[in-house]
């Protein structure tokens with residue numbers, strides 16, 4: 001039995017939601033609730049009021065634009081998994097968030113702003129060069145994913161701002177997603193990897209490598225990227241790229257630092273070799 | 279506040295606090311006790327109901343979010359006194375032991391078959407991955423769902 005009696009503001013339009021956020025900057029934003037409801041149930045969150053976005057349909061949906069795809073913040077993982085125009089690796093990622101019941105309710109915006117280091121989609125936004133669109137009464141800001149997460153659960157989002165959408169530009173290369181947890185479904189990641197490699201005439205022209213669950217924020221492994229660019233994706237290049245990986249994971253309830261160090265290198269190697277084989 | 283929605287084909291109006299869990303409103307206020315509480319944190323699927331046709335964990339849904347929605351629980355699966363094919367298959371296959379997980383599995387399976395009448399065994403497993411069975415009768419549960427699959431080429435039931 002949940003006994004949260006806090007008042008809930010429930011705007012119906014985007015303008016109303018933005019105005020509501022300006023008036024109630026300390027209200028807890030509620031989207032699909034798959035993180036919030038767990039915190040409420042556990043007693044770790046005691047909101048004075050909530051701002052429920054669920055009825056703001058303008059925040060839902062996927063639109064294909066000339067320069068990429070725009071995803072509304074309230075779009076669910078099921079919506080992403082079913083959208084054929086999405087990068088296949090992002091659809092794979094959507095299908096590993098919890099299980100069907102969670103995917104039917106959990107949203108893209110909730111995963112991004114919950115900002116768990118284990119949030120499965122976060123490395124994907126990094127490798128896709130995604131840009132987050134945040135809005136307040138004062139206007140709209142566009143923040144590259146690579147600049148959004150500043151520290152453990154700290155991000156570039158002011159109290160009066162809402163995340164309204166994610167822009168995924170049309171990027172080149174092959175994109176891969178790999179998650180390691182205790183089972184396929186309903187498991188929080190021990191290590192999660194996003195990867196994008198573009199080649200021209202056999203040489204790597206662009207590389208993006210990002211890990212989740214191995215540090216306080218999801219982060220790009222830029223040293224690995226540097227070790228790939230300008231080279232052919234040979235076994236030697238892969239060895240050097242894996243050797244360049246610098247992460248400092250922690251022991252926690254889900255895994256150990258040793259395991260994470262080992263597995264991060266193994267999956268990076270496996271995915272790069274798979275790309276090399278084409 | 280009053281919240282209105284359709285429950286198993288019937289319009290209902292219930293007085294509840296906005297953040298009350300749909301699970302509690304169904305069980306305590308509406309005496310619709312098919313959905314069970316296993317974990318209360320989205321892990322087990324015992325509380326699964328269909329909201330506008332999609333399987334969701336009712337323990338994670340504040341009731342304010344289902345205003346105007348159409349909700350189906352296991353109580354609404356049978357029509358005119360006839361069990362849904364997936365319920366019949368569960369009976370035939372012996373897919374229930376203690377039965378606590380069964381209402382959740384049944385509605386999740388119903389959502390799957392409504393959308394994809396011919397899922398593969400693998401697809402059925404993936405769709406049901408968010409439903410846990412403490413008695414671990416998974417093989418018979420998957421067998422039952424597969425038995426309820428309409429063979430390709432025949433008219434639906």
Ligand SMILES: Cc1cc2nc3c(=O)[nH]c(=O)nc-3n(C[C@H](O)[C@H](O)[C@H](O)COP(=O)(O)OP(=O)(O)OC[C@H]3O[C@@H](n4cnc5c(N)ncnc54)[C@H](O)[C@@H]3O)c2cc1C
Pocket residue numbers: 028029030031032033034035036037038053073074096097098099102105106107108109110111112113114118119120121161162163164186187188189319320321
């Ligand atoms: C059983 C279970 C399994 C799970 N498995 C996974 C998993 O495998 N991988 C994974 O990554 N996650 C997992 N999750 C976590 C969760 O489902 C996801 O993070 C989901 O995407 C959250 O979305 P939501 O809409 O439900 O967020 P909510 O709970 O509604 O909100 C989450 C946070 O984001 C904020 N917020 C939401 N939307 C906005 C917005 N538009 N603007 C500003 N702030 C906003 C909220 O204030 C809150 O802090 C799991 C959760 C459960 C209960």
Ligand code: FES
Pocket residue numbers: 314315316317318319320321322323324325326335336337338
């Ligand atoms: S009680 Fe809701 S998922 Fe377990």
Ligand code: FES
Pocket residue numbers: 373374375376377378379380410411412413414415
């Ligand atoms: S039959 Fe007992 S939990 Fe599944």
